[in-house]
Amino acid sequence: xxxxxxxxxxxxxxxxxxxxxxxxxxxxxxxxxxxxxxxxxxxxxxxxxxxxxxxxxxxxxxxxxxxxxxxxxxxxxxxxxxxxxxxxxxxxxxxxxxxxxxxxxxxxxxxxxxxxxxxxxxxxxxxxxxxxxxxxxxxxxxxxxxxxxxxxxxxxxxxxxxxxxxxxxxxxxxxxxxxxxxxxxxxxxxxxxxxxxxxxxxxxxxxxxxxxxxxxxxxxxxxxxxxxxxxxxxxxxxxxxxxxxxxxxxxxxxxxxxxxxxxxxxxxxxxxxxxxxxxxxxxxxxxxxxxxxxxxxxxxxxxxxxxxxxxxxxxxxxxxxxxxxxxxxxxxxxxxxxxxxxxxxxxxxxxxxxxxxxxxxxxxxxxxxxxxxxxxxxxxxxxxxxxxxxxxxxxxxxxxxxxxxxxxxxxxxxxxxxxxxxxxxxxxxxxxxxxxxxxxxxxxxxxxxxxxxxxxxxxxxxxxxxxxxxxxxxxxxxxxxxxxxxxxxxxxxxxxxxxxxxxxxxxxxxxxxxxxxxxxxxxxxxxxxxxxxxxxxxxxxxxxxxxxxxxxxxxxxxxxxxxxxxxxxxxxxxxxxxxxxxxxxxxxxxxxxxxxxxxxxxxxxxxxxxxxxxxxxxxxxxxxxxxxxxxxxxxxxxxxxxxxxxxxxxxxxxxxxxxxxxxxxxxxxxxxxxxxxxxxxxxxxxxxxxxxxxxxxxxxxxxxxxxxxxxxxxxxxxxxxxxxxxxxxxxxxxxxxxxxxxxxxxxxxxxxxxxxxxxxxxxxxxxxxxxxxxxxxxxxxxxxxxxxxxxxxxxxxxxxxxxxxxxxxxxxxxxxxxxxxxxxxxxxxxxxxxxxxxxxxxxxxxxxxxxxxxxxxxxxxxxxxxxxxxxxxxxxxxxxxxxxxxxxxxxxxxxxxxxxxxxxxxxxxxxxxxxxxxxxxxxxxxxxxxxxxxxx
DNA sequence: CTCGTCACG
DNA sequence: GACGTACGTGACGAGT
Numbered sequence: 001x002x003x004x005x006x007x008x009x010x011x012x013x014x015x016x017x018x019x020x021x022x023x024x025x026x027x028x029x030x031x032x033x034x035x036x037x038x039x040x041x042x043x044x045x046x047x048x049x050x051x052x053x054x055x056x057x058x059x060x061x062x063x064x065x066x067x068x069x070x071x072x073x074x075x076x077x078x079x080x081x082x083x084x085x086x087x088x089x090x091x092x093x094x095x096x097x098x099x100x101x102x103x104x105x106x107x108x109x110x111x112x113x114x115x116x117x118x119x120x121x122x123x124x125x126x127x128x129x130x131x132x133x134x135x136x137x138x139x140x141x142x143x144x145x146x147x148x149x150x151x152x153x154x155x156x157x158x159x160x161x162x163x164x165x166x167x168x169x170x171x172x173x174x175x176x177x178x179x180x181x182x183x184x185x186x187x188x189x190x191x192x193x194x195x196x197x198x199x200x201x202x203x204x205x206x207x208x209x210x211x212x213x214x215x216x217x218x219x220x221x222x223x224x225x226x227x228x229x230x231x232x233x234x235x236x237x238x239x240x241x242x243x244x245x246x247x248x249x250x251x252x253x254x255x256x257x258x259x260x261x262x263x264x265x266x267x268x269x270x271x272x273x274x275x276x277x278x279x280x281x282x283x284x285x286x287x288x289x290x291x292x293x294x295x296x297x298x299x300x301x302x303x304x305x306x307x308x309x310x311x312x313x314x315x316x317x318x319x320x321x322x323x324x325x326x327x328x329x330x331x332x333x334x335x336x337x338x339x340x341x342x343x344x345x346x347x348x349x350x351x352x353x354x355x356x357x358x359x360x361x362x363x364x365x366x367x368x369x370x371x372x373x374x375x376x377x378x379x380x381x382x383x384x385x386x387x388x389x390x391x392x393x394x395x396x397x398x399x400x401x402x403x404x405x406x407x408x409x410x411x412x413x414x415x416x417x418x419x420x421x422x423x424x425x426x427x428x429x430x431x432x433x434x435x436x437x438x439x440x441x442x443x444x445x446x447x448x449x450x451x452x453x454x455x456x457x458x459x460x461x462x463x464x465x466x467x468x469x470x471x472x473x474x475x476x477x478x479x480x481x482x483x484x485x486x487x488x489x490x491x492x493x494x495x496x497x498x499x500x501x502x503x504x505x506x507x508x509x510x511x512x513x514x515x516x517x518x519x520x521x522x523x524x525x526x527x528x529x530x531x532x533x534x535x536x537x538x539x540x541x542x543x544x545x546x547x548x549x550x551x552x553x554x555x556x557x558x559x560x561x562x563x564x565x566x567x568x569x570x571x572x573x574x575x576x577x578x579x580x581x582x583x584x585x586x587x588x589x590x591x592x593x594x595x596x597x598x599x600x601x602x603x604x605x606x607x608x609x610x611x612x613x614x615x616x617x618x619x620x621x622x623x624x625x626x627x628x629x630x631x632x633x634x635x636x637x638x639x640x641x642x643x644x645x646x647x648x649x650x651x652x653x654x655x656x657x658x659x660x661x662x663x664x665x666x667x668x669x670x671x672x673x674x675x676x677x678x679x680x681x682x683x684x685x686x687x688x689x690x691x692x693x694x695x696x697x698x699x700x701x702x703x704x705x706x707x708x709x710x711x712x713x714x715x716x717x718x719x720x721x722x723x724x725x726x727x728x729x730x731x732x733x734x735x736x737x738x739x740x741x742x743x744x745x746x747x748x749x750x751x752x753x754x755x756x757x758x759x760x761x762x763x764x765x766x767x768x769x770x771x772x773x774x775x776x777x778x779x780x781x782x783x784x785x786x787x788x789x790x791x792x793x794x795x796x797x798x799x800x801x802x803x804x805x806x807x808x809x810x811x812x813x814x815x816x817x818x819x820x821x822x823x824x825x826x827x828x829x830x831x832x833x834x835x836x837x838x839x840x841x842x843x844x845x846x847x848x849x850x851x852x853x854x855x856x857x858x859x860x861x862x863x864x865x866x867x868x869x870x871x872x873x874x875x876x877x878x879x880x881x882x883x884x885x886x887x888x889x890x891x892x893x894x895x896x897x898x899x900x901x902x903x904x905x906x907x908x909x910x911x912x913x914x915x916x917x918x919x920x921x922x923x924x925x926x927x928x929x930x931x932x933x934x935x936x
Numbered sequence: 937c938t939c940g941t942c943a944c945g
Numbered sequence: 946g947a948c949g950t951a952c953g954t955g956a957c958g959a960g961t
Contacts, residue, residue, distance in 0.1 A: 192948085203947050231946080582959055583940055602940085610941065642942055645957055671953055675945085682955045685944035693943080717945090717952095770951060779951030840949045851952040855945090859953095885945045885953090 005063055005262040007135040012061035013124050014052065014160075015142030016068040016112075019045050020101050022161065024094050026454070026833040028820050032283050038093035039282055042100045046279070046287055048160060049108055052141065053270075054294065059139065063265040065111040065127070067120040068102065074119050079248050086195045100282075107278035109270040111260075118256050121146055125252035128155045130262055145174060146194075149182040149252060173603055176208025184217035187247035193838050196249050197242050199235045206232065217247060270295070286512075290468030293317050316371040318469050323500035324374035325492065327396045332376065332406050338368045339410055344417035346373075346507035347437075349426045350499050352486040355680065356428040357542065357656055357663045362488045363495060364403065367503035370511070375496040376403055381488045394492060404435065411437045419443065421459045421506045424668070427538045438535070443509040445530040448669040449522040450513070453821065453831030457669045463505045466512055471505055472498045525828050529860055530668060532867045536880075537666045537676075539870070544661030545683070545881045545891070551699040552648045559644040566637040573630040580637055583609045589630075590617065596627045611635060643687065647696050654681045666883070673852050674828050674859035675885060684884045688936070697933035707897050709878075709928045710935040711904055712887035715740055716858045717772050719920045724825070724853065725808035726919070734920040741765040747801045748794070767798055771805055772854055774847025809850050816849040824856035825916055826864075861922070862886065865911035872907050876900050889932065901926045 005011070023044025030040035049066070076083045105112040113123055124140055124147060131138040132154045140147055143159035148171045151157055157166035164170075172178055175185050188207035190198020202210075210232070214220035221240050227233040236243070272295045279288040296317070326332050339345040346367040351359035360379060367373035380394040410416055411430060420426050423442040430437050447457040455461050463471050477490050477498060487495070517523050571577050574593065578585040587607025591599030596617060599607045617624070617631035654662045662681065670677030678684040686700070687693025702708045718740055722730035733743045742756045745764030751757075763784060770780050777792035784791060799806040813835070816822050821831040830852040834845040862883065869880055869888070878892035878900045888908070892900045908924045929935040 189948085201946060205947080579959080581957095584959075604939070606940080608940085638942080642957080646943070646955095650956080670955085673953060675953065677954055679955065682944085685942090685955065687943060689944080773952040774950090776950055778947095778949075783951070843948095843950055847951065848953085855953060858945095887945085 005131065005134050005136055005265075009062040009131075009134075009136040010059070011063040011127065011131040011136060011138045011262055011265065012052075012065075013127055013138065013140045013142075014049070014064070014066040014110075015120060015124065015140065015144060015147070016045075016066040016101065016105065017120055018142050018144055019048055019066075019160070020094075020097070023048060024091070024097075025820070025836040028831075029093060034283060038097060039100070039284075041094055041097045042104055042282060043284055043287070045101045046104050046108075046282075046284065049105070049110070050287065050291065052160065053108060053110070061139070061267055063131075063136075063262055064267050065113050065265045066105045067123045067127075068112070068114040069120045070114040070116045070118065074117055074122075075253070076119070076249050080197075080245050082195050082197075083249055084194050087193075104278060104282075107270070107275045109268045109275070111265045115256060115258075118253065122253040122256050123258075125150055125254040126256040126258060127262060129254040131155075134262065136262075146186075146250065146252070148174065149179050149186075149250075151179040175204065177211050181211050181216065183247055183251045184211050184220075186250040187217055187243050190246060191250070194249075196246050197239075198246050199239050199243050201231060201235050217243070286466065286468065293468060318501065318504065319371060320472070320497040320501060322371060323496050323504070325496045326374050326376040327398065329398070329402060329406070331374075332398065332403065335366055335368070335374055336406050336410060339366070339416060342368060343415060344368075344419060344441075345410070346419040346503045346510065347411070347426060348420065348499060348502045348506060349429045350375075350487045350495065351429055352379075352488050356425055356432075356665070357544075357659070359429060360488070361400065361429055361433065362486075363499060364407070365499040365503040367500070367507040370508050371504065373500035373504040373507070375499040377492045377495060378403060379488050380490070380492050380495065383489065396492075400433070404433065408435050411435050414439060417441055419506055419510045421462075421502070421509070424534045424538050424541075424666075427534060428542060431538065431542065440531065440534060441510055442531060442534060443506055443513060444669060445534075446510070446513040446517055446526055449526040449530055449828070450516060450520045451831065452669075452674075452829060453672045454833060459502065459505060459509075462509050467505065467508055469505070471501055474498065520829070522827065522829060525826065528867075529674070529826060529828065529863050533668060533863055536866050536870060537668070540880055540882070541663050541665055543879050543881060543891075544656065544659055544663040545889075546660065546701050546703055547651060547655055547662045548699045548701050549652055549655055552652050552696075555696065555699075556644055556648040556652075559640045559648060563637055563640050563644070566633050566640070570630060570633045570637065573626050573633065580634060581641060583607075586634060590627060594624065594627045594630070596620070596624055609634075611638070639690065639692065643693055643696065647687065647693075648699075651681060651696075651699070664882070671859075672830050673856040674824065674830075674863070675855065676859075676883060683882055686932070694933055697936070698931045700932035702891055702930055706891055706893050707928050707930060708881075708932055708935040709890040709892055709897055709901055709904070709926065710887060710932070711890075711901070711908060711924050711926050712884075713858070713862070713908065714923045714925050716861065716886050716922060717854050718768055719918070719922060720825070720854050720857045721772060721805070721808075722920050723918045724857075725802070725804040727802045727804045730802065731919045737923075741768060744768055744798075748797050763794065767794055770795075771798070772851060774809065774850035776843075776847075812850050812853065813846050816845075822849050822852050824853050824860050825912075826857065826860040828856050828860055830856060858886065861911050862888070862908070865908040868907050868911065869904065872903055873900060876903070889935070897928055901928065 020041050024041035027040045027044045029038065030043055031037060032039050072084065102112050115123055128138045128140065128150050138155045140150065140157045141160050142157060143161065147157060148166065151166060151171050152168055159166060168178060171182065175182050177185050185204065185207040188199050188202050188210065189204045190196045210220055214223060221236060224233055224236040227236065276288060276292055279291060326335065348365045349361060350363045351361055353359040362379040363375055363377045365373060365375045377397045378400050380397060381390065382392045382394055383390045411418060412435065417439055418437050419441040422444045423440045427437050443462065444457045447462055455465060460471060463469050477494055478484050517526055567580055570580055574589045578589055580586065584606050587609050590596050591607050598616060602608055614631040614635050618628050621628040651662065656663055664678045664683040665680050667677045667679065687696050719734055722734060729747065733740055741764045742753055742761050745751060745756060745760045746753050748764060749760055751760055766780065766783050775795055777788050777795060780795060781788040781791035812822060816832045816835045820833065821829045823829055832845055832849045834841050835849055837845060866883060876892065876896040876899060878890050878896055880888060881891050882889040888904065890900055890904065905924045905926055909922050912918060912922065927935050
């Protein structure tokens with residue numbers, strides 16, 4: 001501990017107010033159980049602060065402080081009374097938490113600083129300056145752009161949420177100028193959130209442009225008359241005083257009088273009693289446990305303190321040395337006995353591959369109580385991973401058959417719960433050796449039901465977030481790259497620790513999640529939409545779909561030839577050889593060499609060359625014939641390159657040599673809305689929109705004597721929208737089976753249905769989709785390639801015709817802002833932690849919040865259909881193969897095709913019953929054929 | 937390992 | 946006359 005500050009020392013300054021707001025908006029409104037005191041923001045604040053204090057790495061501070069705003073009135077209000085005048089009122093349940101966050105900071109034994117008349121940012125500026133002048137380093141932990149002017153000369157920032165360092169480069173990326181000119185740019189651009197006026201009509205982009213051209217703000221104002229654009233010139237000349245005031249508002253005061261020195265801020269260990277006392281008073285169970293765990297480890301003297309122990313008696317630290325290795329049958333039977341006694345067990349399998357269809361079982365781990373877990377090695381091999389690793393088994397392992405003789409009855413026992421993290425994986429591994437695991441619990445799915453939108457649901461995240469424990473990483477065991485080994489080459493002693501810990505973590509997560517599932521009111525979601533889908537998906541994946549290698553291979557060759565031809569043409573047009581697949585090189589050819597207009601560089605400094613850009617260039621035939629042709633060829637080449645690399649080439653590699661079929665893997669938690677996602681390979685994005693791409697579906701075939709049947713929901717999201725937004729005319733149209741886009745067009749543009757033109761219908765269709773996505777004038781304008789004003793006109797008229805839509809949108813956003821989540825009609829929750837953010841993030845969050853209930857309800861509907869499907873079609877020779885969001889694909893014996901279509905259609909159309917009655921019918925369209933293209 | 941691009945609903 | 950925007954995904958090649 002140091003009582004000075006200077007060279008070699010490192011000061012961390014935490015922007016406390018920012019923490020509070022992030023914490024408040026990121027968490028559901030938590031209250032203290034005993035008296036209902038709102039403490040959500042305090043809880044989040046403590047979690048972030050504790051994370052910051054226990055962070056390990058090279059950037060460990062020697063000195064630290066949390067800085068807060070004292071009040072909303074500061075010296076800036078004397079300069080400009082309207083400063084921050086349009087800030088929304090503080091939420092009622094947040095205000096009382098402010099003093100608590102100060103108390104929390106002190107409880108963690110961290111200096112807590114606030115000074116009347118100054119913003120936290122000024123104090124941070126002052127301390128950062130002093131730190132650098134004393135020869136030390138300073139890291140500001142905040143993502144506030146107003147602090148970016150301080151970066152440089154030994155001062156850096158770190159965004160605590162993204163854990164991203166903000167250095168000079170990031171500042172330039174954000175403001176277009178270095179830190180020393182940031183205030184000039186801010187003074188010009190103003191800030192609507194803080195009510196800094198700036199120059200009217202000048203935004204960040206223009207401001208940076210001007211400052212870069214003239215050097216600094218004063219020079220710019222002096223020479224404003226030279227500016228060519230009349231609007232800009234007038235804006236600067238007429239508002240010079242306002243701009244200077246703005247600069248004073250955004251400039252931080254680095255000379256705030258302080259009654260302490262940096263030396264007083266040295267890092268101190270928390271006093272266990274004070275800290276645990278505070279946390280217990282707040283009734284933060286998890287954090288109390290986590291802190292007491294940690295302090296016991298680091299400060300053994302505290303272990304005797306009886307208080308914290310009593311607070312979390314059930315919590316055991318993770319101790320890898322207690323995990324058992326099971327090498328003989330008596331030991332295995334002892335574990336089996338304990339499992340039968342308590343009726344549940346956490347299970348995890350270790351294998352040689354992440355691909356369940358090729359993975360070989362290496363071992364099984366079991367956990368029965370927290371801290372009580374074992375690993376049963378079965379397939380570990382000799383030879384530690386060198387190239388000539390033998391195929392001899394390591395001695396001292398039980399044989400698979402002997403293990404299964406004991407475990408199969410347990411794994412299939414309807415009275416014993418099998419708990420896993422991502423159970424679909426283990427289910428498939430066991431299924432391949434003849435064991436059908438049931439009933440199951442899955443901590444990953446529980447997390448997804450409770451916390452979708454807040455974080456991912458991997459075991460590491462869950463363990464860190466809810467157990468305060470970082471599991472042993474797999475990387476050091478397996479290595480990486482060329483020298484990577486498979487799990488069967490891992491030393492058994494290491495494997496025991498790693499594998500048993502996974503089961504232990506899973507068990508503890510399950511215990512901690514159980515009560516929360518009810519509290520979050522998502523038990524039904526978990527039990528009816530998540531858990532039962534596991535065996536359904538596992539069977540679909542294992543069955544796979546037949547893909548014809550020859551068809552793909554022929555297409556690959558044809559594509560390669562066409563591409564070579566196009567490449568020649570492109571090189572000729574360009575006058576030089578370059579890599580057509582490189583967007584960077586292509587951009588240089590188009591915009592530098594050929595001098596085409598419209599070249600815009602993105603933030604990485606590369607020209608944008610996306611399809612929309614290239615399409616615009618193709619229209620310049622008269623002025624730039626060469627460039628227009630080149631762009632057209634590149635578009636063709638790109639399409640072929642995509643089809644070849646992603647589909648015709650890659651799919652061949654995914655044909656399983658044993659089954660001759662392609663086995664995708666669905667993720668139940670990949671999408672926050674509840675949609676599935678598909679990987680390795682992704683079979684949910686096989687081409688269909690272009691004729692050339694569509695032919696790839698001809699390679700997905702039915703075996704001899706069978707056919708593929710495709711059933712897809714017609715307009716399911718629009719139907720759900722018509723229901724939730726309660727639009728009678730749209731609902732009636734769906735009931736009458738009228739073309740919904742044509743009807744929309746007719747209502748909006750007052751064109752009778754029998755006089756509808758394809759173009760008007762196309763526009764209405766774009767608007768209908770836009771609404772589902774949280775429409776904006778900008779987005780629609782870009783999609784339809786029409787002026788923004790016209791697009792806005794369409795939207796206005798749409799809202800006029802269908803007022804329920806606007807109401808739904810604002811109600812949904814309002815709900816999200818109040819609660820932090822939105823819900824589907826089946827109760828699935830999707831959290832929206834960014835909904836109260838400021839800036840462009842808010843726009844994203846709002847649109848996502850509008851879309852999620854619609855997309856999510858549709859996802860729930862097809863999940864329900866899939867779960868019911870197997871029982872509905874048992875009497876038929878048919879298999880469900882694929883799901884593509886609103887489509888199910890079946891493989892069925894020819895003679896059963898008609899019956900399957902009838903039944904599966906009925907299951908899908910009634911999937912929402914009985915829990916939900918919609919004011920619109922759900923309809924399903926069917927097709928069948930010998931391949932997927934023909935079935936659609 | 938990130939970015940740009942593009943395939944799907 | 947721009948803070949910046951349609952929603953949700955996964956895979957590939959290029960380039961760092």
